[in-house]
Amino acid sequence: DTAVSQTPKYLVTQMGNDKSIKCEQNLGHDTMYWYKQDSKKFLKIMFSYNNKELIINETVPNRFSPKSPDKAHLNLHINSLELGDSAVYFCASSQSLAGAARSEQYFGPGTRLTVT
Amino acid sequence: AQSVTQPDIHITVSEGASLELRCNYSYGATPYLFWYVQSPGQGLQLLLKYFSGDTLVQGIKGFEAEFKRSQSSFNLRKPSVHWSDAAEYFCAVSPSGRRALTFGSGTRLQVQP
Numbered sequence: 001d002t003a004v005s006q007t008p009k010y011l012v013t014q015m016g017n018d019k020s021i022k023c024e025q026n027l028g029h030d031t032m033y034w035y036k037q038d039s040k041k042f043l044k045i046m047f048s049y050n051n052k053e054l055i056i057n058e059t060v061p062n063r064f065s066p067k068s069p070d071k072a073h074l075n076l077h078i079n080s081l082e083l084g085d086s087a088v089y090f091c092a093s094s095q096s097l098a099g100a101a102r103s104e105q106y107f108g109p110g111t112r113l114t115v116t
Numbered sequence: 117a118q119s120v121t122q123p124d125i126h127i128t129v130s131e132g133a134s135l136e137l138r139c140n141y142s143y144g145a146t147p148y149l150f151w152y153v154q155s156p157g158q159g160l161q162l163l164l165k166y167f168s169g170d171t172l173v174q175g176i177k178g179f180e181a182e183f184k185r186s187q188s189s190f191n192l193r194k195p196s197v198h199w200s201d202a203a204e205y206f207c208a209v210s211p212s213g214r215r216a217l218t219f220g221s222g223t224r225l226q227v228q229p
Contacts, residue, residue: 042222043222106162
């Protein structure tokens with residue numbers, strides 16, 4: 001009964017390949033996020049969806065494309081992978097309340113992507 | 117733009133000793149403040165949060181944090197550290213009206229026996 005799950009947990013691939021990471025939450029939340037954690041442990045928001053609508057799109061290369069088929073799922077597709085894409089990618093979810101910023105975020109276990 | 121500073125990259129404490137992890141934020145108004153913990157190879161777990169009201173908030177695992185508006189700080193404390201507390205700790209802010217979190221660079225806590 002994991003709240004936020006991600007697959008795969010580890011992903012090793014070569015430069016130039018295309019890969020996807022999947023995220024699912026069973027908390028009934030309406031907002032989902034992708035964060036990237038680099039080798040120095042720095043966490044940065046990439047995307048956010050609210051009710052399947054993209055609401056945050058930070059300065060991320062066009063090679064990254066999120067897709068939200070429904071409120072419970074948010075996938076991340078990466079084209080033409082580069083060495084610099086190696087990182088841990090975290091999915092998170094939250095519920096919008098009266099004040100949008102008040103809801104806490106629940107994180108998945110992360111997907112460690114290694115590009116060789 | 118808002119920012120979060122965790123001035124201590126690495127802290128080592130003895131088991132049973134008290135702990136304080138520092139967090140300072142830069143933002144025009146009072147943001148929503150959070151502390152998360154990340155154990156090795158794991159995701160992030162929320163320790164506690166501050167939205168408004170009482171400036172001393174209690175969290176899980178015996179942690180507490182105090183919001184000080186005058187110092188733009190939200191320091192995390194624990195009176196007696198356990199070996200299982202060894203982890204990476206992240207302070208984060210979420211400005212009103214925007215849902216994403218801005219994280220500090222993290223503080224790695226080591227606990228000596």
